[in-house]
Amino acid sequence: MSGITGREGSFHTGQMIEYGTKVVAGVVPGKGGQTTEHGVPVFDTVAEAVAKTQANAHFIVVPPRFAADAIIEGAAAGVGLIVCITEFIPVQEMIMATRYVATKPNCRLVGPNCPGILSVGKGKIGIIPASSFAPGPVGVVSRSGTLCYEIVDALTRAGIGQTTAVGIGGDPILGSTFVDILPLFENDPETKAIVMVGEIGGSDEEIAAEYVKTMRTPVIGFIGGRSAPPGKRMGHAGAIVSGTSGSAQGKVDAFIAAGIAVADSSFDVPGLVRAALAKSGA
Secondary structure (H helix, E strand, O other): OEOOOOHHHHHHHHHHHHHOOOOOOEEOOOOOOOEOOOOOEEEOOHHHHHHHHOOOEEEEOOOHHHHHHHHHHHHHOOOOEEEEOOOOOOHHHHHHHHHHHHOOOOOEEEOOOOOEEEEOOOEEEEOOOHHHOOEEEEEEEEOOHHHHHHHHHHHHHOOOOEEEEEEOOOOOOOOOOHHHHHHHHHOOOOOOEEEEEEEOOOOHHHHHHHHHOOOOOOEEEEEEOOOOOOOOOOOOOOOOOEOOEOOHHHHHHHHHHOOOEEEOOHHHHHHHHHHHHHHHOO
């Protein structure tokens, strides 16, 4: 975990360990040889941490000016999964980082500007609050962290549990998009339905809708930002509508054309999920 000794890094280390994640190493240049308050050894480099502990994932909680280098360092060290929650990383640096990760076929980047991943009852990498989750058959993939939490909470309150939630982030340059995560849920025998949470800006949702046409697992959709005025950035760096490109209605139309049941509000999601599960016999 890069940034483990900082305030946020220390707090979320404790949260992840409490949920069952095996945090085996921290990385802070110049602090190698120390041990954190949670008993985690600290190393100067990711390469050294991986060599000494066989860590297979890299969680990044560092300021924007260091984040792209941390992503590259993790990929170079051979980890299979990198999760970066840092926001405000310069676009040019993210282009460089994602291109480097793409040269490592066994490495997956989630983020940046994302809440991470949580597999219910197994562990989490990131800042997703675990208290709203319950075990069940529904996978959740979301551009928005807050909407992810809200929909998971609505599902749990309705008696519908989850398998895994993945927050892919809302930046223009991402390590993983919907079409990178949807096949993982499609091939997971425990996941019987998927909730895909999009928002205005970009074309990831429209691209994902085309992929959904090839899937067996039912997908329920929700698009945030329907009331956003055109041309104004809303929240995430990628949440900006230019003319008709990236509009909420365009994304809703693409979902409907792909056979995705679209919720008008987050509170409508559980009912659509329940109907999809019943129809599929799950």
